[in-house]
Amino acid sequence: MKAHLFVNHHIRVRVISILLIISFVFIMSYILLFQQLKQEHQAEIDKKEHFTDMAATSVDDFLISHKVVLQRLASLDSVKQERRTEITQTLQDIALAQSKATLFWVANEKGTVVGKYPDTKADQNILDRDYFKEAMKGKTTVSGPYKGRITGKEVIIITVPYYRDNKVVGLVGMSVPLSELQNILDNVMEDQPGYAALVNYEDGQVLSHPELEQYRKTYSFEDSPLYQEIRVKKLTNGYFENDQEQNVHSFITLKEAPWVVILVQPLEEFNFAINQQRERNFTILILLILFLVIITHYLLILRDMENAEKNKQTEKLALVGELAAGIAHEIRNPLTSIKGFAQLIYEKRGQDLPPFYYETILEELDRIDLIVGEMVVLAKPAPETKRKVDLDKVLQDSVNLMSYQANLKEVQLVLNVEPGTLYIEGVVGQLKQVFINLIKNAIEAIENKGTVTIQARRQGEEVIITVEDTGPGMDKDVIKKLGTPFFSTKEKGTGLGLTITYRIIQNHKGKISVQSKKGVGTKFTISWSVSRS
Known part of the structure; x- marks a missing residue:
């Protein structure tokens, strides 16, 4: 009889405990959820x-x-x-x-x-x-x-x-x-x-x-x-x-x-x-x-x-x-x-x-x-329709746009384009942004006078573009980080310029590589397939 009463008491305690837990969980959950909704x-x-x-x-x-x-x-x-x-x-x-x-x-x-x-x-x-x-x-x-x-x-x-x-x-x-x-x-x-x-x-x-x-x-x-x-x-x-x-x-x-x-x-x-x-x-x-x-x-x-x-x-x-x-x-x-x-x-x-x-x-x-x-x-950026683009004209326009900034720093811009047709499939505005970003970075890299050389030539079924400066150059650790958002070697840079540049080149099915040597300069090389249309 006492054992039966003990069992009943234990059950009542468990039921009361469960009810208390339910009440507590319900009240606290309601308060928390109401506050979250608010x-x-x-x-x-x-x-x-x-x-x-x-x-x-x-x-x-x-x-x-x-x-x-x-x-x-x-x-x-x-x-x-x-x-x-x-x-x-x-x-x-x-x-x-x-x-x-x-x-x-x-x-x-x-x-x-x-x-x-x-x-x-x-x-x-x-x-x-x-x-x-x-x-x-x-x-x-x-x-x-x-x-x-x-x-x-x-x-x-x-x-x-x-x-x-x-x-x-x-x-x-x-x-x-x-x-x-x-x-x-x-x-x-x-x-x-x-x-x-x-x-x-x-x-x-x-x-x-x-x-x-x-x-x-x-x-x-x-x-x-x-x-x-x-x-x-x-x-x-x-x-x-x-x-x-x-x-x-x-x-x-x-x-x-x-x-x-x-x-x-x-x-x-x-x-x-x-x-x-x-x-x-x-x-x-x-x-x-x-x-x-x-x-x-x-x-x-x-x-x-x-x-x-x-x-x-x-x-x-x-x-x-x-x-x-x-x-x-x-x-x-x-x-x-x-x-x-x-x-x-x-x-x-x-x-x-x-x-x-x-x-x-x-x-x-x-x-x-x-x-x-x-x-x-x-x-x-919103997708744009790609068309046949004359890289000779795009490069010339980009150099003209950056000539004023180059003159301010006493930097000479040299453009060498191989005679012949250099056409690729792309978006003119985006390609111009690529070259402007690279030329601008090259100009800013040169501390006291210098030269930025832009060359374009056809090699088989590819168009090769190089942008080379006579700046101080970069070490391997810096080169590895280029194109990473928010990484920049400039004091007030955001690092987004090269990020966007790399993305545009990738969207145009191109390739980009960087060669640099401390005290000599840096060269960016871009390659695209020639337009067949």
Whole structure:
């Protein structure tokens, strides 16, 4: 009898222990999982706010670059003296470099146009325009949208006043299609869920939307809870969930215009990943309860910690890729200006050129250099169609591009190309990048004067290219590490130049080798199969 009571007591103790373990596991698991879901929800919000900020910065940079052009234009003597012929020519030159704008003009204090480009239609007096009145007060303005009197398209207007004897006597301006703003937002949102829109902070008018015309017909944004939230609370940025519309919003106010960038995503889509995580977590919780053992719970926690670490590493890599994709549009605008002004300088060679041509190119180059210096670009290049490429021309172009840098260091560039056809299958831009990277490295390796020799010859069914410098050379340990990401012998180098070079050569089914001797120099040898087409 006592033995039976003892057994019953032991069973009761075990049952109570199991129930306590179940209760403890359930409570602790629920607390931990709830906290994890909360953190993941916040991470999704942070991610949206990050892309909103990126989109706003892109639009601000776009507006700043155009304002700078107008400010330089407003400082010209031909504008201040309102010499129409010179103004029209200058505007034409600027229009080639600033292809995003559709119209440039200069108007005096009476609203009379004294120069414009394109100059295909009769002048229109702009005295009644709000932006004219603001500019005459000495303000740089960004306003719109307006329906262009010449193009008939909806545009934004950027204006800058010009002065004579410290008095505002007119303004210079440009028209930019609304579609250009949407292109900027689309570039940021590429491969991201949801869409981006641009709204006037003051009146709630939607300036940019992927389906702008349909959106304006079917929806009144100024009556929306989000707009009321922004206007009533005077918020400049934030996150807003609207259960009624089943959308989530992240928004931020621009610095260069009274506009708000808004990222919109369906609530169901936003919660999809969180719901998946919630289902997985509850499945884990049920398993923990079914097994009823502390060791299982302990192993699951270890597994979760392992997964969290892997996710953390994955998120880091994903963030690098996302930042790299976002940088593309930031570099695109200065490159467009540089290309345009370089073309002008080429076309007007031998003529006197305005100093701001060169100033603009140098400033835009400094801007690109700053972006590249602060961030490591790891984005995988998009595939391009290979075509028959004349290596003679590509090498000549590459040497011409690097001649200025070589002259600065008193380095002589020698190009020897064997007569005959040197053609391979490839992408011109990528091949040019290979040669520019190798020539640039060779120039930088030479400490005090020297020679960089580039040779090209055909050997059987292969094209052989060599780039040889008279620098200090490298030892074997350094040569083995060449092409490794983030390994560089230069103080401020990232090591990505040769990494990209090696990758391009590999993608073109080529081979590269390095020979170097301390105190003598270094030679890179590249070989490709000859094009048969």
